[in-house]
Amino acid sequence: MKKLLKLSIIATAIAAVSLGSIAQAEETFTVVSWGGAYTKSQQRAYSEPYTAKTGTKFLHEDKSGTALAGIRSQVEANNVTWDLVDILEGDAMIACDEGLVEEINYDEILAAAPDGTPASADFLGGLNGCFIPQIYYATLFAFNDEMFPGEKPSTIADVFDLEKFPGKRALEKIPAGNLEWALMAWGVAPDKVYDLLDTEEGIALAFKKLDTIKDSVIWWEAGAQPPQLLSDKEVSIASGYNGRFFGAQVNEKQPFTIIWDGQVAEIDGWVVPKGKLTDEMKAYIKFATDTQRLADQSKYISYGPARKSSAAFVDKHADTGIDMKPHMPTSPANFTNPIIKNAEWWANNKDDMSERFNAWLSK
Amino acid sequence: MATSYSKVGEMTTNDGVPLKVSLQRSQRKLKIWAFLLVAPLLLFIIVSFIIPVVNMSLRGVENPQVHTIMPNVTKALARWEGVDLPDEATYAALVLDLQEGRKNKNIGKVASRLNYERSGMRRVISGSARKAVKLTEGPYKKQMIKIDKSWGDVAVWSLIKRESGQFTFSYLISAVDYRTNDQGNIEAKPENKQIYKALFGRTLIMSFTITAICILLAYPIAYLLATLPLAKSNLLMILVLLPFWTSLLVRTTTWIVLLQTQGVLNDVLVWMNIIDEAGRLQMIFNKTGTIVAMTHILLPFMILPLYSVMKTIPPTYMRAALSLGANPVVAFVRVYIPMTVSGIGAGSLLVFILSIGYYITPALVGGQSGLLISNMIAYHMQNSLNWGLAGALGFILLVIVMVFYSIFNKVIGIDKMKMG
Numbered sequence: 001m002k003k004l005l006k007l008s009i010i011a012t013a014i015a016a017v018s019l020g021s022i023a024q025a026e027e028t029f030t031v032v033s034w035g036g037a038y039t040k041s042q043q044r045a046y047s048e049p050y051t052a053k054t055g056t057k058f059l060h061e062d063k064s065g066t067a068l069a070g071i072r073s074q075v076e077a078n079n080v081t082w083d084l085v086d087i088l089e090g091d092a093m094i095a096c097d098e099g100l101v102e103e104i105n106y107d108e109i110l111a112a113a114p115d116g117t118p119a120s121a122d123f124l125g126g127l128n129g130c131f132i133p134q135i136y137y138a139t140l141f142a143f144n145d146e147m148f149p150g151e152k153p154s155t156i157a158d159v160f161d162l163e164k165f166p167g168k169r170a171l172e173k174i175p176a177g178n179l180e181w182a183l184m185a186w187g188v189a190p191d192k193v194y195d196l197l198d199t200e201e202g203i204a205l206a207f208k209k210l211d212t213i214k215d216s217v218i219w220w221e222a223g224a225q226p227p228q229l230l231s232d233k234e235v236s237i238a239s240g241y242n243g244r245f246f247g248a249q250v251n252e253k254q255p256f257t258i259i260w261d262g263q264v265a266e267i268d269g270w271v272v273p274k275g276k277l278t279d280e281m282k283a284y285i286k287f288a289t290d291t292q293r294l295a296d297q298s299k300y301i302s303y304g305p306a307r308k309s310s311a312a313f314v315d316k317h318a319d320t321g322i323d324m325k326p327h328m329p330t331s332p333a334n335f336t337n338p339i340i341k342n343a344e345w346w347a348n349n350k351d352d353m354s355e356r357f358n359a360w361l362s363k
Numbered sequence: 364m365a366t367s368y369s370k371v372g373e374m375t376t377n378d379g380v381p382l383k384v385s386l387q388r389s390q391r392k393l394k395i396w397a398f399l400l401v402a403p404l405l406l407f408i409i410v411s412f413i414i415p416v417v418n419m420s421l422r423g424v425e426n427p428q429v430h431t432i433m434p435n436v437t438k439a440l441a442r443w444e445g446v447d448l449p450d451e452a453t454y455a456a457l458v459l460d461l462q463e464g465r466k467n468k469n470i471g472k473v474a475s476r477l478n479y480e481r482s483g484m485r486r487v488i489s490g491s492a493r494k495a496v497k498l499t500e501g502p503y504k505k506q507m508i509k510i511d512k513s514w515g516d517v518a519v520w521s522l523i524k525r526e527s528g529q530f531t532f533s534y535l536i537s538a539v540d541y542r543t544n545d546q547g548n549i550e551a552k553p554e555n556k557q558i559y560k561a562l563f564g565r566t567l568i569m570s571f572t573i574t575a576i577c578i579l580l581a582y583p584i585a586y587l588l589a590t591l592p593l594a595k596s597n598l599l600m601i602l603v604l605l606p607f608w609t610s611l612l613v614r615t616t617t618w619i620v621l622l623q624t625q626g627v628l629n630d631v632l633v634w635m636n637i638i639d640e641a642g643r644l645q646m647i648f649n650k651t652g653t654i655v656a657m658t659h660i661l662l663p664f665m666i667l668p669l670y671s672v673m674k675t676i677p678p679t680y681m682r683a684a685l686s687l688g689a690n691p692v693v694a695f696v697r698v699y700i701p702m703t704v705s706g707i708g709a710g711s712l713l714v715f716i717l718s719i720g721y722y723i724t725p726a727l728v729g730g731q732s733g734l735l736i737s738n739m740i741a742y743h744m745q746n747s748l749n750w751g752l753a754g755a756l757g758f759i760l761l762v763i764v765m766v767f768y769s770i771f772n773k774v775i776g777i778d779k780m781k782m783g
Contacts, residue, residue, distance in 0.1 A: 066745045066746070068748055069744065069746070072748060094485075097471025097474055098472050098475060099469050099472075103468075219731065232625065234625065347486075348482060348483050351478055351479055351482065351747060352482035356556055358558055358742075359556050359558040362558055362731060362732075362734065
């Protein structure tokens, strides 16, 4: 009996060791992203081709909504399980300053453009130490056509005009974006918005404008909500991510129209948590951020690639064959009056603005 | 008695060991056994409950960032009086700490910490650290003020001095809507930033309301459960327990389906012509929604203790009261209710303490007016990452619960409680 026990222990040990080595041979990356159509577009453009090429496996987690909290607690607990995290530029800056993520030597790690331009000159921005930009996306307004049979809203001022364009509004439950739009609705030019928000009067003005629609606002927190609220006709105009509205227009044939005026353009990308910048990871990053791959992602979702050289490769939608170029937030016809989100301003003022915003909401 | 024993001599067992010692020995064995039996539970509670609670509460006062990452500045500022700008030596210490912090990549922690107290400090610290790396020789005072004019602001230095201790009260102060101003005095935050006091108040009022509604709803049900014939009461018991076993999220979202403006209840009301299409009632995503959903979810916690107490009350007591001339109302109020007080107490304590810390349901159905303090704690844990403030808010909530618990103990007595 004892012998049998010993034997079985040895057998288990051998099995465990060999299993372990197999697992090591087959690299697995845990990639954190936003979920839904966005994660799917990354899978189809980046990870699936890479698995086919190298056999590397990917685990996807939809935790980007609380990415910074996740990275911080993992690094503090000395137990980092995420290999690559999708995050906004502002949060990436904070993570970088706090030493939670790896610094990136851009020209060494990222592939050059097909014509040989080094990566640092090819990206549209956001190369600030640790952040690996991927897409330009826009937070903007869209409306349900069926709710405005006559005149249609077309500017930010229209969004705040409840008399001319009745119906509830859906806004995201954060200060970012809403404060900028509120000032734009007063007639402030997009490039002057942050200067004004640096003053006490500017902030007061923004909240004063938001006060005028406060009672007609439904606040959303997840990116999937605004298209839903629009199609249910719970609201007539909603703010949301342009890719989500595009998805509803194309895949579900929803009668939505996007208001490109005052789109808040922002970069989204990757950071590598501390200790995870292995050679295997470097190889994957080089693959997934090259000119072709970034352009590929726009076949699945209407977000603009973060590289200049990718623009020429933007093609048709993979499932419906729609030409994607007119749907890119960065295409010239859409980029007429954008607010370029000032990630640094928000990194500095998010604590203060959130405090005010939450106090304002609870009143 | 004890003295008489010692005169006679100690009692011993057969083998000559004093009885007292022998008894102790055998009891010790039992005690060890008993302890070993509860040890896993004790360990589990310590690891999964007590340590995290203490840890989070400590985060509400811990303040290691400036103290450990900027040790030279901390030391130099100790002898600064806070009237004029600090001396050259302090600026030299600042440059040294910024360079060191930049090299170790932890200066951002100081930046995040100070930004909670004063907007823009993130830029001041991180930006200066980036530029200070290039400084090689003094005098540093002028160069630092050139890098960022904030270094010429006494208020900024006062802030750093104030937060250079190992512990701070600023999170706790902030958690009750106060702040320390540039002169170092504690004052109320401006009106447009006050939020926590109101939320604590709302949380308490809502918890009391929910507890009161639960008592009113649960009392008749528990009475029926305890007095109906077995077959009927069993069926009723299943009706109470079925929702209890259903997932909390399912129950909460069901209320959304029922109560929303395009929901079932509104549709029925419109169909019955009680309200018109434009007058649809807003019954969810506000206080009403939170109260309705939480009352429903917490109701079994009131019914079950009440039921277990009522079950033990012999029906003869009421009959005796009636036959002695009391009318049914008097008999019920003076005889029956007093006997159920321990059940009401247990149920109220359960419901009140559960609802004071509730967070998923208000997050889903509370909208803006139905949010509770626990939602703010979750927000600071996950979104703003101000874990110090989350710790301070949690600690205050814990103290409030303890105070209510001790009041409860004084009034009703915890030993009289019956949990079911």
